[in-house]
């Protein structure tokens with residue numbers, strides 16, 4: 001399968017490095033014609049849209065750069081979708097679970113793929129939800145929502161590295177995405193040309209405290225941090241807007257016979273590999289360096 005990955009950021013490079021049959025475009029896309037050029041040159045079986053704007057150093061940047069965020073997270077996916085539809089190429093668009101805040105209205109508190117997002121006043125979440133809302137009814141398009149990527153490759157974007165380096169960490173519990181599993185699921189979704197929305201999160205939920213405990217057990221027993229509440233994040237001036245914390249139910253992957261490992265099993269396996277990678281000096285900036 002020939003995959004064209006659009007977007008030379010963390011996930012784009014991570015997928016490209018894992019898939020020898022993929023091509024990665026880091027070119028800036030402004031129009032449908034820019035996408036036509038890529039499709040006509042590479043003639044892919046599927047396109048992965050891993051381009052987007054999530055703010056640097058963090059998502060608060062989007063609050064002061066609203067238009068750039070709207071263009072990157074809402075307009076760009078529509079432009080890519082338009083070109084893919086016209087060329088008859090399957091598109092897997094990367095969404096985010098951060099369109100949901102708090103508990104769902106369901107008894108088990110988990111958000112389903114078909115639930116309406118509730119991003120309130122957070123620009124990043126609103127722009128991601130807007131793209132999902134308009135793209136999700138089109139044929140030949142899949143939307144893969146991920147959350148808090150956890151990887152064995154050390155990187156500033158990896159949740160393990162983030163939790164290990166923040167002096168103050170919020171004590172919360174979430175659905176998360178183990179990158180090894182995500183890489184496999186994305187390929188299967190593209191192979192099956194699966195349409196609709198997919199929660200690409202591992203079954204079960206993880207507390208930040210559990211991740212940090214594993215880190216201390218396997219990587220650095222001397223690690224220390226302060227635990228704070230989610231409300232303290234904004235109260236203490238560490239963030240402009242409250243962060244999305246939620247539980248996602250992944251119901252649509254099973255319809256395509258796709259499974260992900262239970263989150264605690266996958267997390268432990270990932271931390272074992274992460275500890276090994278740290279020992280061997282493996283790391284990733286934007287590009288993986290083995």
Ligand SMILES: NC(=O)c1ccc[n+]([C@@H]2O[C@H](COP(=O)([O-])OP(=O)(O)OC[C@H]3O[C@@H](n4cnc5c(N)ncnc54)[C@H](OP(=O)(O)O)[C@@H]3O)[C@@H](O)[C@H]2O)c1
Nearest residue numbers: 007008009010011012027028029050051052094095096146
């Ligand atoms: N990482 C996460 O925690 C996370 C969680 C949930 C969902 N996601 C979603 O996953 C996707 C990939 O995220 P990521 O972590 O890889 O983000 P990233 O590291 O910021 O990469 C995104 C890439 O998209 C590029 N881009 C922006 N506008 C573009 C355009 N018009 N044409 C071509 N490229 C463009 C950016 O280039 P420039 O920097 O040069 O603008 C950047 O290289 C995004 O849709 C994000 O919302 C990520």
